Amino acid sequence: MTTRFDASCPVPLAPDERVQLAHGGGGRLTRQLIERVFVPAFDNPALAARHDSAVLTLGGQRVAFTTDGYVVQPRTFPGGDVGALAVYGTVNDLAMAGARSAALSAAFILEEGFALDELHGVVASMRDAAAACGATLVTGDTKVVDRGKADGLFVVTSGVGLVPPGVDVRPARVRPGDAVLLSGDVGRHGIAVLSVRDGLAFESPVESDCAPLDGLVAGLLDAGIDVHCLRDATRGGLATALNEIALDARVGVEVDEARVPICDGVAAACELLGLDPHYVACEGRMVAFVAADDAGRALDVLRGHALGAGAERIGTVTTESVGRVVLRTRVGTHRLLDLLSGEQLPRIC
């Protein structure tokens, strides 16, 4: 997920303040960092759109442009690895702007002593992931730092893609009454990474949902559905993605807990560890905002695609609780799905 920028509620910088892990978690502290450090320096219309990709006009064409760093630990996990993550993450950020024909760059920061064999494996995984979604890796860079000054390998992928004429997918287009669709069950990626970290093992093995979303988006657009906004649920999970849209589009979002698909393995692991699955990272799930009248048709399109087979209409955009996400629980009560300070699980992507 590309960091988005929000100028609301700036907090003054305390002297001697230092970066915490939560500053990279995608939650409230990440937003504060952006508000206090990046927005004052770089505010401009493309940033202000608060999108997964910036959309630029270059020579009369709209070009989506995005970047993301990948520092996941461990680098290989059930269902994927850092290479697949780096390709799909950037392809997905472009898709969230309705862009096609993804061209990618990859910058590697390697630690001296890193095994070339493992680098080969990461690169092979990037190649396969790119081939799986028709993306092309067109340029790259490699830097090496001395032993002990990095953690094996970090990858930063950036991407560009063309936004077709007529496609206008962005937070500002979300309207009260819009249906909120979710493309599948949530929390797999976070639990998959956790399952191989610190030697944890769960009864039902969970695989990461790590996958490209460009096909789902193309399906919606090709069906002529006027998609208002898309967002993939990555760091901070479904709850964070919805909070970002609620804040950036200045609307409320009401979610029906019973409608949010969660697989047994994720549910069991979350219960065991005291995690709320709504906040656990995904890497192949998105929310789509469409007019209520289009919701049925859009759901049919999503469900017709292998990666959207479990799609559900999970909620509605409201004029109440602007900037907030409210969960209607299974017992009929309401609970705020607030933006967390950080990610429950650091270095998840």
Place this chain on the structure above:
Amino acid sequence: MTTRFDASCPVPLAPDERVQLAHGGGGRLTRQLIERVFVPAFDNPALAARHDSAVLTLGGQRVAFTTDGYVVQPRTFPGGDVGALAVYGTVNDLAMAGARSAALSAAFILEEGFALDELHGVVASMRDAAAACGATLVTGDTKVVDRGKADGLFVVTSGVGLVPPGVDVRPARVRPGDAVLLSGDVGRHGIAVLSVRDGLAFESPVESDCAPLDGLVAGLLDAGIDVHCLRDATRGGLATALNEIALDARVGVEVDEARVPICDGVAAACELLGLDPHYVACEGRMVAFVAADDAGRALDVLRGHALGAGAERIGTVTTESVGRVVLRTRVGTHRLLDLLSGEQLPRIC
């Protein structure tokens, strides 16, 4: 400098082989890494052009796209810092493809505990650098890794820009007989970084040449000069930039040592440390290849710009010694300026 890809002379991968600092130095080992790991996975026409930027066709427009990681140590040095370097480096890679209207992304990888004050400083420097060359930072990402797993801060900048119609700047256009122009004196950046590393201090303080080259390139193109190829001299200095062009364009390059400007401070430091200044990194110098008939006019254009005041015609493209750079020394002998294994000074950018 964006890594370029070369499929010549692949070397088999030995078991248990590990990444060395020289793999990131921009020299022979970087090329080997690319040949053995990246090219087999990702070869495609944009990569094959071996350019500082990939040039894509998006919706009928040519878009240049590039990425670079910045891991310089120390992060601040006379004449610049990692923030300015990250902006100018990417602006320059776009300019080397003749592109304009640079839009940049920045991905930060931060170590837990990094001082927010220093982050503010880096971001302010990026803002000032972008303003100095009309670039816009449109999107970003922040990741945080645990203490001891990075070295304070790494930045990866990527950029896109539009290549105007009629502009065709790339290695394959270099022709025997072309004049080789250099925009100013070489080696300042490497010596400036070295001067603050390990407590070294030189008699004549040297400032980095860290600067944007887009103005120089626009000057040449606006004057109607048919620029065949451009390359900024970064890691590995002038000699490495010329070797890359010689290899990628399959030509020879003869350089007149007496014509290569080197300031007194750089010359003295190189003599003291036994460094060859032709290999010491620059961050604001480029070589331009133009037809011999255009050389005089192109030099006038470069010299009319503050950042090109010291421009010289340093050599000629030949049909002899294909893939090699030959230095005609002050005493009239010839010496091979070979591609080094790595960079003489690690983590120079």
